[in-house]
Amino acid sequence: MELLGDLGLGFATALSPYNLLYCFIGVLLGTAVGVLPGLGPVATIAMLLPITFGLPPVSALIMLAGIYYGAQYGGSTTAILINLPGESSSVVTAIDGYQMAKQGRAGPALATAALGSFFAGTVATFLLVLAAPPLAEVALKFGPAEYFSLMVLGLVASVALASGSLLKAFTMIVLGLLLGLVGSDVETGTQRFTFDMPELADGLNFVALSMGVFGLGEILRNLEHEHSRSVMVKHVSGLMLSKADFKRIIGPVLRGTGLGSVLGILPGGGAMLASFAAYTMEKKISPNRAQFGKGAIEGVAAPESANNAGAQTSFIPMLTLGIPSNPVMALMIGAMIIQGITPGPNVVTDEPELFWGMIVSMWIGNLMLVLLNLPLIGLWVRMLTIPYHLLFPAIIAFCCIGAFSVNNSVFDVFIMAVFGVVGYTLIKLDFEPAPLLLGFVLGPMLEENLRRAMLLSRGSPMVFITHPLSLGLLLVAAALLLIVVLPSVRSKREEAFSE
Amino acid sequence: MRRLTLIAAALALFSGTAAAQSDYPTRPITVIVPFTAGGPTDTVARLVAEPMTRALGQQVIIENVGGAGGTLGARRVATADPDGYTLLLHHIGQATSASLYRKLSYSPAKDFAGIGLITDVPMTIISRADFPATSIKELIETIKTKKQDITLANAGVGAVSHLCGMLLQSALGVQVTTVPYKGTGPAMTDILGSQVDILCDQTTNTTGHIGTGKVKAFAVTTKERLKTLPNLPTMDESGVKGFEVVAWHGLYAPKGTPKPIVDKLAAALQGALKDEKVIARLADLGAEPVSQEAATPAALDKYLADEIAKWKPVIESAGVYAD
Secondary structure, eight states: OHHHHHHHHHHHHHTSHHHHHHHHHHHHHHHHHHHSTTOOHHHHHHHHGGGGGGSOHHHHHHHHHHHHHHHHHHHHHHHHHHSSOSSGGGHHHHHHHHHHHHTTOHHHHHHHHHHHHHHHHHHHHHHHHHHHHHHHHHHTTOOHHHHHHHHHHHHHHHHHHSSSOHHHHHHHHHHHHHHHHOEEOTTTOOEESOTTOGGGTTOSOHHHHHIIIIIIHHHHHHHHSOOOOOOSOSSOOOOSOOHHHHHHHHHHHHHHHHHHHHHHHSTTOSHHHHHHHHHHHHHHHOTTGGGTTSOOTHHHHHHHHHHHHHHHHTHHHHHHHSOOSSHHHHHHHHHHHHTTOOOSTHHHHHOHHHHHHHHHHHHHHHHHHHHHHTTTHHHHHHHTTSOHHHHHHHHHHHHHHHHHHHHTOHHHHHHHHHHHHHHHHHHHTTOOSHHHHHHHHHHHHHHHHHHHHHHHTTTOTTHHHHSHHHHHHHHHHHHHHHHHHSHHHHHHHHHHHHO | OHHHHHHHHHHHHHHHHHHHHHHOOSSOEEEEESSOTTSHHHHHHHHHHHHHHHHHTSOEEEEEOOOGGGHHHHHHHHTSOSSSSEEEEEETHHHHHHHHOSSOSSOTTTSEEEEEEEEEEOEEEEEETTOSOOSHHHHHHHHHHHGGGSEEEESSTTSHHHHHHHHHHHHHTOOOEEEEOSSHHHHHHHHHTTSSSEEEEEHHHHHHHHHHTSEEEEEEOSSSOOSSSTTSOBTGGGTOTTOOOOEEEEEEEETTOOHHHHHHHHHHHHHHHHOHHHHHHHHHTTOEEOOTTTSSHHHHHHHHHHHHHHHHHHHHHHTOOOO
16 A cells, blocks of 8 residues: 555656656657667766756656666667667667568567567566565665675676676776775775875766766777668658567567566666577577577567666666666766765655656656657657767767866866776777776775774674675675686676677 | 056056955856755855845856865865955865865965855764663763774764764763764764764754654754754763864855955845845754854954864874875
8 A cells, every 4th residue: 555655656756747858858868869879878877967966856867767768769779770789788689670670670670679668667667666665675774794795796796797708897897996996095084096186085086987988988989980870761661560470579578578677686787788688598499589680570579678677677776775786877876966865775765756756757758768769760760860970079078068067177077088098998909898887886885885894893804794694695696706607607608698 | 757657557457456346246256165066065055145146236156166075176266366256165174174184285274264154053963773872971971981882973084073073082082983984874874774873963964863763862062952952952061061063154255355345245145144035944954044243254264263273183183184
């Protein structure tokens, strides 16, 4: 019954005209950046973070969340129509989606992506409603020792689940951790790696760093090869699915939703991992597996459901524990802090309007996205024809304004520029930058909780083992680490990601 | 002839500045808040900016220049032109930064001309709900006997809660285990979750939780009892003579700002502190505007000097520095 009351509050908040507007702006922007290759939700949210100062917290978070899951919809459009993933989580969608488009079945492919996403979004939102409050209840009992162990698990998991080389993922995490050390020591105030620059006393600016690595870095790389983005399908027709198509996608959508929901919760998980895993699984078990790679509708349905489900459930650890499972969630936490809200288990009880309003808005946003994406597909197609030489300077200008406005500091703009070069170098060397950002965010939290736990236990490291929850988390982390380094698993893993 | 021109030029220049002073302000005034938007200091600044805008006839703009415990924003004002168009609104950190930072590139004592005090935010001493002590006397007893087994949270080096904790330890003559957090929010979360024992923080952050009984409140840190929390004794009446910590806020101009301009700003500030809306909003934060006599340049200059002198030995004996 209480749940109904809470949901009522959520609907009342999310349906206020003001919040509906921001939800709409969010999903619209999200779709746009999803459609445009070279600009992802991380860079967009980082750019918009400073302007959310002026908004009420609920509206700000509703809008930012909309950008994230909106991008999952938009990304598939580009993937299907021009064989170029608009967003990293749509990489696998391009394989079969583009083949379908070539065979003149772009309409059904787009419809499958949108409907699968909507179904997955609905289920995952419902999961969020059910799981988050009890989890927050448990999280209230979390002390520094438990938080520390949880973050160890998070970092191990993000290495294990990262695509590509294990060593490279590990390197990125460590680099991120080191960057996170810049600034004042929490306990003693000692300056670390600040080179006597007071601007660095509070550490590297998170917004500047993420915009540099994800925004500028991506743009630099895209400038290298201006793709000829010929849109082969100018007019998309036949958005309705046939009965046979419908039958074929039910199974993949359900499985994708389930897998995506689980993988979204895991630290280091989220939309991208979910889509890869769902595609791989479907390829193994589908009765039509022979068609995969040649335009199988299942190859669109499964990853598209999975990435949207993963995008939604990755809010669970963020909202209940205050721990980000991916860079987007790290930015959301930043947005909360800007608004004066302490992320953590207290959000559910202290800010019920924010919590429930945001969850309900996700469902409403998903509904808006179906409407935005199917009838308006022509508009998005046309957007793809905006030339890069107009788009990129505009984005860079926005990045500079965004980085400057956080602290009204030119220093942060330089930081962003430096990390733009760093980001570009990493991409060139085939290093995935996401673990770096995760390490950067989790590193200081990890250190803080480690030292706090040791302080409270009067210097005894046994505290991590004597607390049952902490012990459990550490054991899971150890097991995961062991599994990943086992030779047989390692080769399987590489095989899975290379597909 | 040449000399005459020079004199004429000098005269013209002089009358020019005189005119500029009596016309002041002729363009918008920037008040630098050395913390991010949305925080308590920013709230105070935005509150007084509105009535001051009306009184001065020019827009008073708030610019947030956060970082390094407020010293980045303060430095910008210390080195700004002393023309009355760049001001600083800072809290108690203006006084404590003089001792907390050894490598400060400006002097909080010498580089500013005070305009006036704005408000005092009182603080409360609270503990986790299941802490055994029931009164401030018992709390002090417990701290004195259990010493290092007592954990005292604070919101990070230089935060008001950190200052209050240092003063408490030096007043009681004991060392407890200090547990720093990044901000009051996480520290409060751990008090609510019974991970740490005690916290001394601003009423802005604690009053709500005291009301719902989720934390235990023992005393206030002001000289007199508060209207909002009348049951809480002061530290002074509980046997810790002279114990007083308030998160006070002041408005400053760079040193060398002409006196007429400073006086004009002080008058506008005094007017703002009489504004009904300002009083009501400050009350929501558990604070009150200072008296009209305190909202003057002389009062702030003296108070700043007193506070610098008060905190210097406390910080030095604790041996904690922010750089």
